[in-house]
Amino acid sequence: MSGKHFKGQEVSCCIKYFIFGFNILFWLLGVAFLGIGLWAWSEKGVLSNISSITDLGGFDPVWLFLVVGGVMFILGFAGCIGALRENTLLLKFFSVFLGIIFFLELTAGVLAFVFKDWIKDQLNFFINNNIRAYRDDIDLQNLIDFTQEYWECCGAFGADDWNLNMYFNCTDTNPSREKCGVPFSCCTKDPAEDVINRQCGYDVRAKSDAEQKMFIHLKGCVPQFERWLHDNLTVVAGIFIGIALLQIFGICLAQNLVSDIEAVRASCFRNFLFTLPWFAMVSL
Incomplete structure (x- = not known):
C-alpha cells in the first residue's frame, strides 16, 4: 500500500x-x-x-x-x-x-x-479597409507590404483596389505624386537589384494591362492566399x-x-x- x-x-x-x-x-x-x-x-x-x-x-x-x-x-x-x-x-x-x-x-x-464564401468576402472587406488606411499607421503599412511581397500580389483582388486609397487613386482631383500608382511591394523584383526601388509603382496603373504585367503583380492577395492555403494544406x-x-x-x-x-x-x-x-x- x-x-x-x-x-x-x-x-x-x-x-x-x-x-x-x-x-x-x-x-x-x-x-x-x-x-x-x-x-x-x-x-x-x-x-x-x-x-x-x-x-x-x-x-x-x-x-x-x-x-x-x-x-x-x-x-x-x-x-x-x-x-x-x-x-x-x-x-x-x-x-x-x-x-x-x-x-x-x-x-x-x-x-x-x-461559410467559405462569407469568409472570403470578409477577407476582401478587411484588406480593402486596410488599403484605405495604408498611410495612417507604419505597422499596418509594413504588414501590407510584407503580405504583398510574400504572396506576390497586389490589392485584394487586383491592383485597381488601390483606388480606394486617397494617395493612389486615379481621380483627376488627386494631387498626390503617387496618383495611379501602387506601393513598391506590388512590383516584380529584379534579382540583380540590391536596393529596393520604392518608386517602382509610380504611374503604373495609367499604363495598359500588358505593360502593367511587366512592372507589377496583377493577381490579388485573396486568390493568392487561397492558392497558398491549397498548396500548403497538409502543413497548415x-x-x-x-x-x-x-x-x-x-x-x-x-x-x-x-x-x-x-x-x-x-x-x-x-x-x-x-x-x-x-x-x-x-x-x-
Missing part, C-alpha cells in the same frame, strides 16, 4: 513540475509579446494619448502582440502558480480557459469551412492539429493534477477524522 502511495506521489510530483516548466515558457513569451506591443505603442505615441487608438482607420498589428501576449501571460501565470502552489482554483481556471480557447478555435475552423492542418493536441494534453495534465491534489487532501482529512477520537481519549 505504501509503495503504491509513494508511486502516486512521484507521478503527481512529475506532473506538477512538468506543468510548471511548460507554462513558465508561455508566461515568459507572453511577457515578451506584451513588452513588444507596449513598446510599439509608446513609439507611436499611443500610450501618451489613449484616445488615438480609435483614430486608426485600419487594423493595428500591435493588437496581435497585445492580445496574444495577454492570453499567454494569463494562462502561463495560472498554470505556473497553480502547479507550484498546488492551487486547484488556478489549475481549474487554467484548464477551463484553455478549453474555451480550444472550443473557439474548433468553432472558427468549422465555420470557416462551412498539421500545425493546427499539433496545437489542438498540445492544448488537450495541457487540459488533461491539469485535471489529473487537480484530481491528485484533491485525493491527497481528502485522504488527509479522513486520517484526521480517524485519529481525532484517539486524541480525545488520550487527553481524557
Whole structure:
C-alpha cells in the first residue's frame, strides 16, 4: 500500500513540475509579446494619448502582440502558480480557459469551412479597409507590404483596389505624386537589384494591362492566399492539429493534477477524522 502511495506521489510530483516548466515558457513569451506591443505603442505615441487608438482607420498589428501576449501571460501565470502552489482554483481556471480557447478555435475552423464564401468576402472587406488606411499607421503599412511581397500580389483582388486609397487613386482631383500608382511591394523584383526601388509603382496603373504585367503583380492577395492555403494544406492542418493536441494534453495534465491534489487532501482529512477520537481519549 505504501509503495503504491509513494508511486502516486512521484507521478503527481512529475506532473506538477512538468506543468510548471511548460507554462513558465508561455508566461515568459507572453511577457515578451506584451513588452513588444507596449513598446510599439509608446513609439507611436499611443500610450501618451489613449484616445488615438480609435483614430486608426485600419487594423493595428500591435493588437496581435497585445492580445496574444495577454492570453499567454494569463494562462502561463495560472498554470505556473497553480502547479507550484498546488492551487486547484488556478489549475481549474487554467484548464477551463484553455478549453474555451480550444472550443473557439474548433468553432472558427468549422465555420470557416462551412461559410467559405462569407469568409472570403470578409477577407476582401478587411484588406480593402486596410488599403484605405495604408498611410495612417507604419505597422499596418509594413504588414501590407510584407503580405504583398510574400504572396506576390497586389490589392485584394487586383491592383485597381488601390483606388480606394486617397494617395493612389486615379481621380483627376488627386494631387498626390503617387496618383495611379501602387506601393513598391506590388512590383516584380529584379534579382540583380540590391536596393529596393520604392518608386517602382509610380504611374503604373495609367499604363495598359500588358505593360502593367511587366512592372507589377496583377493577381490579388485573396486568390493568392487561397492558392497558398491549397498548396500548403497538409502543413497548415498539421500545425493546427499539433496545437489542438498540445492544448488537450495541457487540459488533461491539469485535471489529473487537480484530481491528485484533491485525493491527497481528502485522504488527509479522513486520517484526521480517524485519529481525532484517539486524541480525545488520550487527553481524557
